[in-house]
Every structure is written in structure tokens, then in C-alpha cells.
Amino acid sequence: MIGSILVVDDEEIVRNSLRQWLELGGFEVWVAGGAPEAIEAVRKAAPDVVLTDYRMAQRSGLDLMRDVYRIDPDIPVVMLTAHGDVPLAVAAMREGAYDFLQKPYDPELLSAVMSRATERRKLKRQLRQLANRVAAPDSINVRLIGLSKSVAAIRASVLELAAHDRSVIISGETGTGKEVVARALHDYGSRSSAPFVAVNCAAIPAELFESELFGHEAGAFTSARGIRIGKFEHASSGTLLLDEIESMPLSFQAKILRALQERVIERIGSNKLIPIDVRVIAAAKGDLAAESRHGRFRSDLYFRLAAAEIHLPPLRERGNDVLLLFEHFADAAAKAVGRPLSPLRTDDLDALLAHEWPGNVRELKNVAERYALGIAATGRTVGEILRRGDNGDVAHRSLADRVSVYERTLIETALRDSDWSITAVTEQLRLPRRTLNEKMAKYGLSRSRREDL
Structure with missing residues (x-):
């Protein structure tokens, strides 16, 4: 089993459809028809991810998210929204939602988002375990952080x-x-x-x-x-x-x-x-x-x-230690300046895992501290920080780096010009949909970032 997901939607057909698809993908799935039932499930079972519709008859997905975070702030909440609710979903992400998907959703993209969200939940658990192990200042675990x-x-x-x-x-x-x-x-x-x-x-x-x-x-x-x-x-x-x-x-x-x-x-x-x-x-x-x-x-x-x-x-050879170290350094930096730490979103995680980290842990710490400060001049998202950090003398970059910059620019321009129509971009660039999704993940491009580009 990859992880457990609580699906919340007041339409039974939608709930069952989501449940069937996610179970085929290897997830354990529970369903709830509204916020009260969902909150009871969260208290009893503590799912890895909550996937909720934004608009529901009794209480909205945003209200549900706030209730979930009062119980456990580490559970990622993903919103399902209609096209007209995108601004509301963006606002929800500012309050801490992990990500949002527009209806009708792309099943493969849904599975990918759920996989990353459950991975984040596991990472949070590992961070808590690490925090318990490093309670003593002289613990070897706080000196040499990593689970690899x-x-x-x-x-x-x-x-x-x-x-x-x-x-x-x-x-x-x-x-x-x-x-x-x-x-x-x-x-x-x-x-x-x-x-x-x-x-x-x-x-x-x-x-x-x-x-x-x-x-x-x-x-x-x-x-x-x-x-x-x-x-x-x-x-x-x-x-x-x-x-x-x-x-x-x-x-x-x-x-x-x-x-x-x-x-x-x-x-x-x-x-x-x-x-x-x-x-x-x-x-x-x-x-x-x-x-x-x-x-x-x-x-x-x-x-x-x-x-x-x-x-x-x-x-780059330490796998999810990248995420663990980033969370550790960012959390420490946020506490040092007395400000809350913005939760990492899907494209932030993608950007962290896709980056080659030529400067290794030293570079990662620098990026984490800049992220924790959240200053517009240095970038507020991981992708922005990494891109701005790479804007040095292009003439001294490797061929692979220059090709990556050019490829990202082409995709970003096509997305903007087509108003983020994935179908239009695949046709324009003659790319299979799966390949485009992978490249968007690699370069930190998602619909949730459309206002930032």
C-alpha cells in the first residue's frame, strides 16, 4: 500500500469514481460525504492525505481544511475545484493547502499528486522521529541528518x-x-x-x-x-x-x-x-x-x-534526504526570525528532487534559508529561488544547463500563451502528455503557479 487517502465529496458518484481510481493505484481509500463525517474519520484513522471537493452543501473544503489542521497540521489537504473556483483554491493554498486540481481532473496527474502528498506525510513523520532522536543537543542524529x-x-x-x-x-x-x-x-x-x-x-x-x-x-x-x-x-x-x-x-x-x-x-x-x-x-x-x-x-x-x-x-545520491534536510534547515531559519514556515507544495517538492545540487548540503541550506525568509527579491518558491540562484554568467554554464534553461523557457511561454491549456501545449510542442507532465514537474511549472509566471 502506497498510503491512505480520505476522499471527501458530497456527490456519491464522484466519491466512488475517485475511490476506484485511487485503489487501482495502490492506495487505501476511505470516503466521507461531508465535513462532519470527514473530521470523525481524521480523528479515528489519521489518513496520510485528505482529498476534498472545495464546494460542498454543508461546509466548504476550506472550512474542512482548517478543522483538519487543528487536529493534525501535518496532514496534506488537496482541493478539487471547478474552473471558476481557481482563485479560491489559490487562496486556500496560501492558508496551507497542499495542492489543488481542477475538475475534470487528469487521473494520472491525480495519482502523481497523491503519491507526492503521501510522501510528504511520511517525511513529516520522519522529521518528528528525528526531532525526538535529536532532543539532546549533542545527538549524532542532529549532527549528521539523514535517513538514507x-x-x-x-x-x-x-x-x-x-x-x-x-x-x-x-x-x-x-x-x-x-x-x-x-x-x-x-x-x-x-x-x-x-x-x-x-x-x-x-x-x-x-x-x-x-x-x-x-x-x-x-x-x-x-x-x-x-x-x-x-x-x-x-x-x-x-x-x-x-x-x-x-x-x-x-x-x-x-x-x-x-x-x-x-x-x-x-x-x-x-x-x-x-x-x-x-x-x-x-x-x-x-x-x-x-x-x-x-x-x-x-x-x-x-x-x-x-x-x-x-x-x-x-x-543527489541521497534520495529523500534532500526533503528531510530542507525541512530541517528551513524550519530552523523560520524559528530564528520568528515567522511561520510556508508548507512545501507539490512543485516545491518536485523542484527539490529534480535539482542536481552541485553545491550539495551547503547549497541546500542556503536555498532553505532563503525560502524560510520568503523575500520576493530572492524568490518565494523553491523553483524561483533555484532559478534565480542559477542566473549567473550563462557563458560558463554547461551545455546541459543551457539546454535545460532553453527548454523550460519554451514550455513556460507555451503554457502562458495557451492560458495553461495542456492539450494546446502538447500539440504546439509535439510532446506526449506524459512527457509534458514530467517536464513541468522537473521545472516547477504547475497550474497553481500560473499567476506567478
Whole structure:
């Protein structure tokens, strides 16, 4: 069973028609002839989704939605409306309706909307479970958020490796959370009360590496007016993260290797050996083993660092973790500014899942925070935010990105010019209806957005 749906309509023929179609699609379906009966069903059974007609004899779908949200604000409510009720349905969405469909509805589109709505309901349940698990501020679940198998494995590795004092290499694309994982390894280990020091190797000029990491004595060179304590000493008894270690010059890698082997360093301008007690964690954007095989990174240093390795997958490979993380970051941002968080709609979810997230979790957090603020200048919907965030120098985009921008523009223009007649657009662009629906979902285009385009 995909999920449970409560269908509410005061016309028995419509109720039965909806029930038959949705049951064929694998849903468990309950029906109600009006708001009072529907509210009783919500209290007793807690359906995953409520699908209700807007106009009913006793109470409207909008009144029903308000009652449902008083019982459980996480149940998605989808409206069925006649063509003339579209402005009312848009107003309902501003109050929190998940989506609306016009009569006569497209059965396949109905199934797709119900599937996404039940997925959202499951996501909300997962968020609540996560919130219960992260009630303690130091919980590993709030550090490394996700329900995918890959993230669960990473959490287990962190807890296991934190108990040891071995060096660790963390690999992953930019923005996947390498420093977050490194910090967790430190905080859950025996060195947690000592300093955690992060060094971005890509930001240090080659001639300053030795001074930055090992320190220098006063007068060691022209600008050395006093003693400088290097990062190795500063991290004494704690953890030193060498981020983007693949950027470290080969000439300096030998000195790092010696420091790790001998457990001593020398400040520039001094002959005194200074013992060091520090756990070293290295982070790399690429495959450090491959870099060492090709001579771009010292293999002996790689093997010294690689007592253990953790690979962080890109966000695009983490499935619904995208939605979970977005809700987490957006909710935190909304609470920080003291404003309610607008519920995600169908095309918002589509846009989140369709995006490639080249900036990974870092990019997602930025988009979530902008969504929570809801500022028109940066976009109020996920699709708008992503499109405006992509409006950089087109000349530097990939061919695939440029084709996507062009394709979206063509579809959006055709929809606007035809007053959102799907039939007219399929004929104009010579696209099968299913293909058009998929592309509209990909680019965050839906009838509910017609006023925004």
C-alpha cells in the first residue's frame, strides 16, 4: 500500500469514481460525504492525505481544511475545484493547502499528486522521529541528518572511529559536510575537551605553509616580530583538520609526514624539537588514493593518513534526504526570525528532487534559508529561488544547463500563451502528455503557479 487517502465529496458518484481510481493505484481509500463525517474519520484513522471537493452543501473544503489542521497540521489537504473556483483554491493554498486540481481532473496527474502528498506525510513523520532522536543537543542524529542507508553507515563509522585515535581521511564533493563529520569525530572522542582546529590548505600561500602549521620564532624572517604558535601546537591534545589537503604543496608534504611519524615539530628559526600530541584528520574533495598513484600526492603520506576513510556521498545520491534536510534547515531559519514556515507544495517538492545540487548540503541550506525568509527579491518558491540562484554568467554554464534553461523557457511561454491549456501545449510542442507532465514537474511549472509566471 502506497498510503491512505480520505476522499471527501458530497456527490456519491464522484466519491466512488475517485475511490476506484485511487485503489487501482495502490492506495487505501476511505470516503466521507461531508465535513462532519470527514473530521470523525481524521480523528479515528489519521489518513496520510485528505482529498476534498472545495464546494460542498454543508461546509466548504476550506472550512474542512482548517478543522483538519487543528487536529493534525501535518496532514496534506488537496482541493478539487471547478474552473471558476481557481482563485479560491489559490487562496486556500496560501492558508496551507497542499495542492489543488481542477475538475475534470487528469487521473494520472491525480495519482502523481497523491503519491507526492503521501510522501510528504511520511517525511513529516520522519522529521518528528528525528526531532525526538535529536532532543539532546549533542545527538549524532542532529549532527549528521539523514535517513538514507549511506548516512546511517556514516553515523555508525563516526561513532566507531571516534573511540579510537587513528588518523582519518574524509572524502567528498564540496559542500557534503566534511568538516561537520570531522567535528563529530572530535566531539564524540576522548579529545573532545581539547581544541578542534581546522585549516583550509587551499587558502594558504605555498610560502606560508610552514609558518602557519609549525609556527615561527621572533626574527625568523623580516616580518616575524614575535613568536607565532602554529596550528599543530594550537591543537595540542586535540584534533587538527587539514581540509582540502590535496592542495598542499608536495614540498611541504614531506615535512608533514615527518611530523606525524616523529610526533615532533620545529618552529621556523628554532632548532628546538617540540613534541606534539594531536589527532590529524584530512579532508579531500577528490580521491586521494588516485592522486597518490598519479604522483600528485605523496603516497607515503596518504598511507600514514589513511588509517581509516569515510566517503560522503553527494546530495543527489541521497534520495529523500534532500526533503528531510530542507525541512530541517528551513524550519530552523523560520524559528530564528520568528515567522511561520510556508508548507512545501507539490512543485516545491518536485523542484527539490529534480535539482542536481552541485553545491550539495551547503547549497541546500542556503536555498532553505532563503525560502524560510520568503523575500520576493530572492524568490518565494523553491523553483524561483533555484532559478534565480542559477542566473549567473550563462557563458560558463554547461551545455546541459543551457539546454535545460532553453527548454523550460519554451514550455513556460507555451503554457502562458495557451492560458495553461495542456492539450494546446502538447500539440504546439509535439510532446506526449506524459512527457509534458514530467517536464513541468522537473521545472516547477504547475497550474497553481500560473499567476506567478
